[in-house]
Amino acid sequence: MKLEYLSSRCFLCDRKEPAFDTKARICDCVRSHGFAENELGCYVTFLPEPQSYSVYDLPSLWADEPSDVFAVATDKLIASSELITKHTKAAENGRHVYPYVTDILGKTHHLRCGNASVYRATSLESLTGSDLIMVLDMGSYYWSGTLKDPRSWAIVNTALACRTTEIAVWTAGNAGFSLAKLAYFANRRLPPEERLQVHAIVDTDVSPEIRAQLRLWQCEVLDVFRQDKPVLNPAEIRNLVAARIRRSRRTLDDALYWHVTDGWDGVGLLTYRLIAAQVIRDIFAIFTDQESQPLDVVLPVGTGDLLLGFYLGLKDCEHQGVIPRGAYRLIGVLPAGDNILANIRRRNLLSGAADETTTSNGSAPVMPKLKGLYTPLAPCLARMEEERSVTFITVTEADQLRAGRHILCGGIDDGIVAEPSALAAFGSLPHLQNAFGNPEVKNGRTYKCRRRILMINSGLGILGRSEEMLLQRALGV
16 A cells, blocks of 8 residues: 655665555565564564655644644643743644545544643652653543554544445454454444455454454454464564455455554554644753753653654754754653564564663563563664663563552552553663763662653553453552
8 A cells, every 4th residue: 555645764774755554564685784684574664654744843842732643742841831832833834744645533523632631740850850750641532541542533534534444453452452443443344345444453462352343343353373473574464364264255356454553554653753843842852951961762662653653753852953952852761571672673573582781670560561472673773772771671571560659559649540561661771870881879779869750651451361460459448
């Protein structure tokens, strides 16, 4: 599927293509980066690019009538009245910047995605000794209450515009749940031949509770049985969907099929990029001493889609002179144990236990949405790490529970709602000093750090039993 309104650029060699092709995602230059030749079909390096775009086109955090999908600031985020007025007026002159041509869901189906919210977490500042901690909370989106909703929003709008009806996604729960709910309500206003069918590919460790929720929203649930090769490339996923469709005596029409697992769809990554650029642009506008102290941007990492989107949004702000060069540090947080670091660093799939990173010893946390050994974005993330554009931190179950007890029980003033996987970012707070080689850190953990931090809360979505039990422990139930 070619999206003519987007161009395409290889993240590794900067090669450009006039249109973004969702099926042509790997550049030949990847061969010089050490990835296994027989596994190249599992990776992407071509990313979508807006054909013309300025960060000043994005809506304001303080807009009186916020644009759907983008973030909004709350009263807890300090800004001068002059700044709010300036940015609100600037937003009125903005233009359409969504990663799809027409907002079909909003205009035709009367469905909204909602907005992420940005606020100041003063209780975390007191706890950690930080100068400023802000939270970009993606739990306020309407559909799954997670970061997957703006991504699903872009996917479904694109699918409707391109008359794509068969959507395949490999999911641990939230990605499939978000897509299935959107498709369910969109289908009510579509003729039978145009209705969207979501095919959720799940691993054997996805809980029965999550499978049942996916099926309730009319999602086809397909199990991956091949334990000898649990990572499937796009061709194998397509064949899995085709086999399921044959049960209904139908044949899969490739013109109507789209594989949208994190990293493959493209439009979700672009949505994260735009949200990141919007938030960073307006946050830096309230700083009076931009060069004295960098902003630490801390976010959870599963496949790295959100991480790469934020990197690109930060670079947009940097290249367009909105923020000074080197004014931020990007920190990706992963679970100890199974994570994508081995795939990134060893440049092959299923190469054994995950690499160790900056953390204290401890047991693996309950983070099924982040757990995994493979990401299609491995070549891009490897390049980022080589260039020291990201610092990775792993967190343990002890970090997860500690963070949960701090943020989940804060009451109506300070409480933050987060699922176990979302606790990863908050669990990294005592490790930030150590991550940057602070010699004063002796035991790998300290809360006393004078920093400015933007935490990304990925929200609270669909939960399995193990996740519910972890939250009960954190809440002291």
